[in-house]
Amino acid sequence: MGPGEGPIPESGIPADLIEARATIDNIDAALIHILAERFRCTQRVGHIKARHGLPPADPGREARQVERLRRLAEESGLDPDFAEKFLSFMVTEVIRHHEVIQEEYRQGTLPPAR
Template sequence: MTHDTAEQLASYRRTIDNLDSALLYILAERFRCTEQVGHLKAEQAMPAIDNERERRQLDRLKSIANDVGLSPHFVEGLMRMIVGAVVERHRQIAAEK
Protein backbone atom coordinates (compact mmCIF):
# COMPACT_ATOMS: atom_id res chain seq x y z
CA MET A 1 0.00 0.00 0.00
CA THR A 2 1.40 3.37 -0.97
CA HIS A 3 1.67 6.27 1.44
CA ASP A 4 -1.05 8.16 -0.49
CA THR A 5 -3.38 5.16 -0.32
CA ALA A 6 -2.79 4.75 3.41
CA GLU A 7 -3.49 8.45 3.98
CA GLN A 8 -6.68 8.34 1.92
CA LEU A 9 -7.86 5.21 3.75
CA ALA A 10 -7.13 6.85 7.11
CA SER A 11 -9.09 9.93 6.02
CA TYR A 12 -12.09 7.85 4.99
CA ARG A 13 -11.95 5.95 8.26
CA ARG A 14 -11.86 9.17 10.31
CA THR A 15 -14.97 10.32 8.47
CA ILE A 16 -16.67 6.97 9.10
CA ASP A 17 -15.74 7.15 12.80
CA ASN A 18 -17.22 10.65 13.05
CA LEU A 19 -20.40 9.57 11.29
CA ASP A 20 -20.75 6.52 13.56
CA SER A 21 -20.45 8.81 16.59
CA ALA A 22 -23.05 11.17 15.14
CA LEU A 23 -25.43 8.26 14.54
CA LEU A 24 -25.15 7.22 18.18
CA TYR A 25 -25.81 10.76 19.42
CA ILE A 26 -28.85 11.01 17.13
CA LEU A 27 -30.15 7.62 18.31
CA ALA A 28 -29.69 8.66 21.94
CA GLU A 29 -31.72 11.81 21.30
CA ARG A 30 -34.39 9.80 19.51
CA PHE A 31 -34.65 7.42 22.47
CA ARG A 32 -34.88 10.37 24.91
CA CYS A 33 -37.83 11.66 22.91
CA THR A 34 -39.53 8.27 22.67
CA GLU A 35 -39.06 7.89 26.43
CA GLN A 36 -41.28 10.96 26.86
CA VAL A 37 -43.81 9.46 24.44
CA GLY A 38 -43.80 6.28 26.53
CA HIS A 39 -44.58 8.20 29.71
CA LEU A 40 -47.37 10.14 28.01
CA LYS A 41 -48.88 6.94 26.59
CA ALA A 42 -48.70 5.26 30.01
CA GLU A 43 -50.35 8.25 31.73
CA GLN A 44 -53.16 8.22 29.16
CA ALA A 45 -53.46 4.39 29.14
CA MET A 46 -52.63 4.31 25.44
CA PRO A 47 -51.23 1.16 23.81
CA ALA A 48 -47.48 0.87 23.34
CA ILE A 49 -47.91 0.14 19.64
CA ASP A 50 -49.55 2.39 17.07
CA ASN A 51 -49.59 0.19 13.97
CA GLU A 52 -50.96 2.89 11.69
CA ARG A 53 -48.28 5.38 12.76
CA GLU A 54 -45.57 2.75 12.30
CA ARG A 55 -46.84 1.87 8.81
CA ARG A 56 -46.94 5.52 7.71
CA GLN A 57 -43.50 6.19 9.16
CA LEU A 58 -41.99 3.10 7.53
CA ASP A 59 -43.48 4.03 4.16
CA ARG A 60 -42.09 7.56 4.52
CA LEU A 61 -38.63 6.35 5.49
CA LYS A 62 -38.49 3.76 2.71
CA SER A 63 -39.33 6.54 0.24
CA ILE A 64 -36.51 8.66 1.65
CA ALA A 65 -34.21 5.62 1.42
CA ASN A 66 -34.99 5.36 -2.28
CA ASP A 67 -34.33 9.07 -2.76
CA VAL A 68 -30.91 8.94 -1.09
CA GLY A 69 -29.74 5.64 -2.54
CA LEU A 70 -30.20 3.39 0.50
CA SER A 71 -31.80 -0.02 0.37
CA PRO A 72 -35.43 0.26 1.54
CA HIS A 73 -35.06 -3.31 2.83
CA PHE A 74 -32.11 -2.24 5.00
CA VAL A 75 -33.99 0.82 6.28
CA GLU A 76 -37.04 -1.30 7.09
CA GLY A 77 -34.93 -3.75 9.11
CA LEU A 78 -33.15 -0.96 10.93
CA MET A 79 -36.38 0.82 11.81
CA ARG A 80 -38.06 -2.40 12.94
CA MET A 81 -35.14 -2.97 15.31
CA ILE A 82 -35.31 0.60 16.65
CA VAL A 83 -39.10 0.62 16.99
CA GLY A 84 -38.99 -2.81 18.64
CA ALA A 85 -36.69 -1.43 21.33
CA VAL A 86 -38.96 1.59 21.78
CA VAL A 87 -42.11 -0.53 22.10
CA GLU A 88 -40.40 -2.76 24.65
CA ARG A 89 -39.44 0.31 26.67
CA HIS A 90 -42.99 1.73 26.40
CA ARG A 91 -44.33 -1.54 27.80
CA GLN A 92 -41.86 -1.34 30.70
CA ILE A 93 -42.92 2.22 31.44
CA ALA A 94 -46.61 1.22 31.36
CA ALA A 95 -45.95 -1.69 33.70
CA GLU A 96 -44.23 0.68 36.16
CA LYS A 97 -47.23 3.04 36.30
Protein backbone atom coordinates (compact mmCIF):
# COMPACT_ATOMS: atom_id res chain seq x y z
CA MET A 1 0.00 0.00 0.00
CA GLY A 2 1.61 3.29 -1.10
CA PRO A 3 1.57 6.69 0.56
CA GLY A 4 -1.86 8.32 0.76
CA GLU A 5 -3.60 5.01 0.31
CA GLY A 6 -5.90 3.91 3.07
CA PRO A 7 -8.20 1.03 3.68
CA ILE A 8 -11.21 0.70 1.35
CA PRO A 9 -14.12 2.39 3.18
CA GLU A 10 -17.61 1.02 3.45
CA SER A 11 -18.67 2.83 0.24
CA GLY A 12 -16.27 0.53 -1.61
CA ILE A 13 -14.52 3.57 -3.08
CA PRO A 14 -10.95 4.06 -1.84
CA ALA A 15 -10.38 7.48 -0.21
CA ASP A 16 -7.54 8.32 -2.61
CA LEU A 17 -9.83 7.63 -5.58
CA ILE A 18 -12.46 9.99 -4.13
CA GLU A 19 -9.75 12.64 -3.71
CA ALA A 20 -8.42 12.15 -7.24
CA ARG A 21 -11.97 12.42 -8.61
CA ALA A 22 -12.48 15.73 -6.77
CA THR A 23 -9.43 17.05 -8.65
CA ILE A 24 -10.82 15.69 -11.93
CA ASP A 25 -14.13 17.46 -11.22
CA ASN A 26 -12.33 20.79 -10.67
CA ILE A 27 -10.27 20.36 -13.84
CA ASP A 28 -13.38 19.46 -15.87
CA ALA A 29 -15.14 22.58 -14.55
CA ALA A 30 -12.13 24.70 -15.57
CA LEU A 31 -12.13 23.08 -19.03
CA ILE A 32 -15.81 23.94 -19.51
CA HIS A 33 -15.15 27.56 -18.52
CA ILE A 34 -12.11 27.77 -20.79
CA LEU A 35 -14.05 26.25 -23.71
CA ALA A 36 -16.97 28.63 -23.14
CA GLU A 37 -14.56 31.61 -23.25
CA ARG A 38 -12.83 30.27 -26.37
CA PHE A 39 -16.16 29.87 -28.19
CA ARG A 40 -17.27 33.32 -27.02
CA CYS A 41 -14.11 34.70 -28.62
CA THR A 42 -14.45 32.67 -31.82
CA GLN A 43 -18.05 33.90 -32.19
CA ARG A 44 -16.59 37.42 -32.23
CA VAL A 45 -14.07 36.26 -34.85
CA GLY A 46 -16.97 34.85 -36.90
CA HIS A 47 -18.65 38.28 -36.94
CA ILE A 48 -15.38 40.06 -37.82
CA LYS A 49 -14.79 37.61 -40.69
CA ALA A 50 -18.35 37.94 -41.99
CA ARG A 51 -18.15 41.74 -41.90
CA HIS A 52 -14.84 41.74 -43.78
CA GLY A 53 -15.85 39.04 -46.24
CA LEU A 54 -13.13 36.68 -44.98
CA PRO A 55 -13.54 32.89 -45.38
CA PRO A 56 -14.63 30.89 -42.28
CA ALA A 57 -11.53 28.66 -42.38
CA ASP A 58 -7.89 29.78 -42.38
CA PRO A 59 -5.74 26.70 -43.11
CA GLY A 60 -2.46 28.63 -42.69
CA ARG A 61 -3.44 29.74 -39.20
CA GLU A 62 -4.54 26.18 -38.37
CA ALA A 63 -1.19 24.74 -39.52
CA ARG A 64 0.66 27.16 -37.23
CA GLN A 65 -1.67 26.29 -34.31
CA VAL A 66 -1.07 22.55 -34.87
CA GLU A 67 2.69 23.06 -34.89
CA ARG A 68 2.60 25.19 -31.73
CA LEU A 69 0.18 22.95 -29.80
CA ARG A 70 2.07 19.76 -30.73
CA ARG A 71 5.25 21.35 -29.36
CA LEU A 72 3.49 22.48 -26.15
CA ALA A 73 1.97 19.00 -25.77
CA GLU A 74 5.39 17.35 -26.12
CA GLU A 75 6.87 19.72 -23.56
CA SER A 76 4.12 18.99 -21.04
CA GLY A 77 3.87 15.22 -21.44
CA LEU A 78 0.60 15.18 -23.40
CA ASP A 79 0.28 12.99 -26.51
CA PRO A 80 0.79 15.44 -29.44
CA ASP A 81 -1.51 13.36 -31.68
CA PHE A 82 -4.27 13.76 -29.09
CA ALA A 83 -3.59 17.52 -28.87
CA GLU A 84 -3.87 17.82 -32.64
CA LYS A 85 -7.10 15.79 -32.75
CA PHE A 86 -8.60 17.90 -29.95
CA LEU A 87 -7.70 21.15 -31.75
CA SER A 88 -9.16 19.83 -34.98
CA PHE A 89 -12.38 18.81 -33.16
CA MET A 90 -12.76 22.34 -31.78
CA VAL A 91 -11.83 24.15 -34.97
CA THR A 92 -14.30 22.07 -37.02
CA GLU A 93 -17.09 23.27 -34.71
CA VAL A 94 -15.83 26.88 -34.87
CA ILE A 95 -15.84 26.80 -38.68
CA ARG A 96 -19.42 25.49 -38.60
CA HIS A 97 -20.38 28.46 -36.38
CA HIS A 98 -18.56 30.87 -38.74
CA GLU A 99 -20.53 29.47 -41.68
CA VAL A 100 -23.82 30.01 -39.82
CA ILE A 101 -22.86 33.62 -39.01
CA GLN A 102 -21.75 34.25 -42.61
CA GLU A 103 -25.07 32.91 -43.89
CA GLU A 104 -26.96 35.15 -41.43
CA TYR A 105 -25.05 38.19 -42.76
CA ARG A 106 -25.64 37.06 -46.35
CA GLN A 107 -29.39 36.83 -45.73
CA GLY A 108 -29.33 40.15 -43.87
CA THR A 109 -30.77 38.61 -40.73
CA LEU A 110 -28.03 40.29 -38.66
CA PRO A 111 -27.17 43.98 -38.42
CA PRO A 112 -23.94 44.80 -40.34
CA ALA A 113 -22.04 46.12 -37.30
CA ARG A 114 -21.73 43.67 -34.39
